[in-house]
Amino acid sequence: MKPTASGAASWVNSPFTSKRSLSATTPAPSSAGIDMRKLKRAAPTRSKPWNMPPLIVALDLSDLGRAESLAGSLAGDVGVLKVGLELFSSHGPAAVERIGAHGPVFLDLKLHDIPNTVRGAAAEAARLGADLLTVHALGGEAMIAAAVEGVAAAGGTTGIVAVTLLT
Numbered sequence: 012m013k014p015t016a017s018g019a020a021s022w023v024n025s026p027f028t029s030k031r032s033l034s035a036t037t038p039a040p041s042s043a044g045i046d047m048r049k050l051k052r053a054a055p056t057r058s059k060p061w062n063m064p065p066l067i068v069a070l071d072l073s074d075l076g077r078a079e080s081l082a083g084s085l086a087g088d089v090g091v092l093k094v095g096l097e098l099f100s101s102h103g104p105a106a107v108e109r110i111g112a113h114g115p116v117f118l119d120l121k122l123h124d125i126p127n128t129v130r131g132a133a134a135e136a137a138r139l140g141a142d143l144l145t146v147h148a149l150g151g152e153a154m155i156a157a158a159v160e161g162v163a164a165a166g167g168t169t170g171i172v173a174v175t176l177l178t
Contacts, residue, residue: 065090066088066089066090066091067089067090067091067092067093067117068081068082068085068089068091068092068093069093069095069119070082070092070093070094070095070098070110071093071095071097071098072097072098073097073098073100073101074101075098075101075102075105075106075109078094078098078106078110079109079110079112079113082110082113082114083113085113085114086113086114089114090114090115091114091115091116091117091142091143092110092111092113092114092115092116092117093116093117093119094106094107094110094116094117094118094119094141095119095120096119096120096121098110099118099120104139107136107139107140107141108139108140111139111140111141115142115143116140116141116142116143117141117142117143117144117145118136118139118141118143118144118145118169119145120132120136120144120145121145121146121147121174121177122144122145122146122147122150122154122158123146123147123149123150123154124150124154125154126150126153126154126156126157127157129146129150129154129157129158129161130157130158130160130161130164131161132158132161133146133157133158133159133160133161133162133165133169133171134161134162134164134165134167135165136162136167136169137161137162137165137166137167137168137169138165138167141169142168142169142170143169143170143171143172144158144162144169144170144171144172145171145172145173145174146158146171146172146173146174147173147174148173148174148175149175155171155173158171159171
């Protein structure tokens with residue numbers, strides 16, 4: 012990675028920007044991986060526009076019916092709906108599809124594997140319609156680049172967010 016003027020390099024692959032690669036000139040995004048200043052200017056990726064409140068709600072449930080009900084009740088009041096490991100492990104792609112009917116989906120899987128595997132998984136997440144996907148930054152530059160390549164190969168617009176620390 013090449014450093015920016017501030018000394019930090021940043022990956023840019025997001026529905027919030029038009030760039031799709033490592034950028035040495037783009038300022039690093041917020042600690043959450045999303046530059047919230049760009050949220051209101053981005054093009055919509057679902058029936059809900061991105062000029063919604065910049066709030067991400069975690070649907071950390073294993074019951075898809077309850078998660079979908081919550082997503083439906085929050086539609087229009089939140090910006091992004093997070094599908095995490097518990098819900099995705101319980102219901103797989105159906106969780107992304109059903110929750111996605113209520114707004115943009117943040118698929119929080121924190122992928123961390125060999126680049127080829129992450130490339131394929133990111134491509135599948137893009138095909139599912141996930142708007143954001145997490146990878147673990149410890150996987151390194153090649154793995155993060157593979158995720159970006161996978162999304163592009165699938166013709167998707169899924170943003171890749173590199174998680175550096177689990178909280």
